[in-house]
Amino acid sequence: MSIPDASSPLSPVSELSLEDNEHENANLSLLFDRYKDKFTRFPNEKGWMGQNLYMYQGFWYSSENAFSIETMMALQDTFQAHSTDIYLATQPKSGTTWIKALVFAIVNRNRYKNDSSTNPLLITNPHKCVPFLEIEIVGKTPTYVHANTPRLFSTHIPYTALPQSILGSGCRLVYMCRNPKDVLVSWFHFSNKLNDKYHVQMTIDELFEVYSKGLMPYGPYWDHVKEYHKVSSEHPTRILFLTYEDMRKDTANKVKRLAEFLGYPFTEEEEAKGKVEEIVKLCSFENLKEVNKHGDFRKGVPNNSFFREGKVGGWNNDLTTEMSQILDDITKAKFHGLDISF
Numbered sequence: 509m510s511i512p513d514a515s516s517p518l519s520p521v522s523e524l525s526l527e528d529n530e531h532e533n534a535n536l537s538l539l540f541d542r543y544k545d546k547f548t549r550f551p552n553e554k555g556w557m558g559q560n561l562y563m564y565q566g567f568w569y570s571s572e573n574a575f576s577i578e579t580m581m582a583l584q585d586t587f588q589a590h591s592t593d594i595y596l597a598t599q600p601k602s603g604t605t606w607i608k609a610l611v612f613a614i615v616n617r618n619r620y621k622n623d624s625s626t627n628p629l630l631i632t633n634p635h636k637c638v639p640f641l642e643i644e645i646v647g648k649t650p651t652y653v654h655a656n657t658p659r660l661f662s663t664h665i666p667y668t669a670l671p672q673s674i675l676g677s678g679c680r681l682v683y684m685c686r687n688p689k690d691v692l693v694s695w696f697h698f699s700n701k702l703n704d705k706y707h708v709q710m711t712i713d714e715l716f717e718v719y720s721k722g723l724m725p726y727g728p729y730w731d732h733v734k735e736y737h738k739v740s741s742e743h744p745t746r747i748l749f750l751t752y753e754d755m756r757k758d759t760a761n762k763v764k765r766l767a768e769f770l771g772y773p774f775t776e777e778e779e780a781k782g783k784v785e786e787i788v789k790l791c792s793f794e795n796l797k798e799v800n801k802h803g804d805f806r807k808g809v810p811n812n813s814f815f816r817e818g819k820v821g822g823w824n825n826d827l828t829t830e831m832s833q834i835l836d837d838i839t840k841a842k843f844h845g846l847d848i849s850f
């Protein structure tokens with residue numbers, strides 16, 4: 509694959525054309541009405557932050573915001589994948605923001621210089637560089653104006669519920685997971701920073717209760733991880749399975765592995781010039797946290813809510829020994845026989 513060069517310094521936003529198309533919006537609204545008739549008959553229970561969650565094909569979905577069951581169904585019915593697309597899939601709070609930054613930086617490394625007048629990662633939230641299928645893309649016809657650029661998208665949708673066109677397109681997908689105890693604690697702090705009408709605050713005990721039952725958007729956590737792990741073992745050239753913990757332990761080598769997998773390997777010359785380390789630093793927690801001190805990702809979701817501690821094992825401060833033991837037991841049983849460790 510060719511690497512876009514710096515002669516076409518387009519911002520990520522102008523590369524992706526997402527005009528607000530009245531016709532598309534009207535169609536989406538009609539589709540959503542149809543889905544409502546359907547999903548309101550699915551099993552439902554109260555879960556994360558008091559939301560009514562609906563069960564579909566073994567997973568729980570929210571019905572109340574951008575990451576809703578309707579958006580997943582609309583994507584299934586309308587989204588058109590390209591074989592050159594790259595998808596980043598995660599459970600929320602597993603390092604989505606970080607993997608978006610890394611993949612964007614790897615693929616665009618010759619296009620943007622490392623200065624804040626040109627490099628989007630020094631100006632804006634990585635979520636603006638790699639759009640979520642469930643937020644920016646649903647119901648839209650995304651077209652990139654730069655022919656050489658692969659389209660980069662992210663999603664929290666479970667593997668089996670991905671639009672058929674993604675499954676059949678032969679495109680590459682990167683999945684990143686994280687220790688469920690750190691995911692839970694990260695959810696807890698993130699949720700309490702949200703400032704919108706879709707959530708009621710929960711204590712850590714209340715959140716633990718619903719999380720351990722899998723009653724989270726795109727939950728159960730364990731089933732989500734297991735599905736992607738299985739297809740990655742079966743199709744390792746199409747799906748790369750990473751853990752947040754491994755990425756933290758050996759970021760430079762994992763970045764090289766990621767670049768190879770994506771079809772953008774570093775040359776010897778780039779390695780000798782320190783290009784890998786440059787990307788690691790550009791996408792570091794410290795750097796991204798500083799860039800995203802102010803502003804909102806979208807209404808009620810501050811940019812800084814995506815950058816809290818960025819630690820491995822930080823769950824220790826918020827979970828009791830008993831909670832930890834229960835989650836360990838579930839993880840052991842669910843991941844039995846699988847090569848997944850944190």
Ligand code: A3P
Nearest residue numbers: 601602603604605606694792793815816817818
């Ligand atoms: P903590 O809450 O444990 O600090 P997501 O991006 O999927 O919402 O996940 C958010 C978690 O990733 C947060 O974890 C956040 O601090 C961490 N994170 C964000 N950017 C990171 C980076 N560049 N490096 C490592 N961790 C990062």
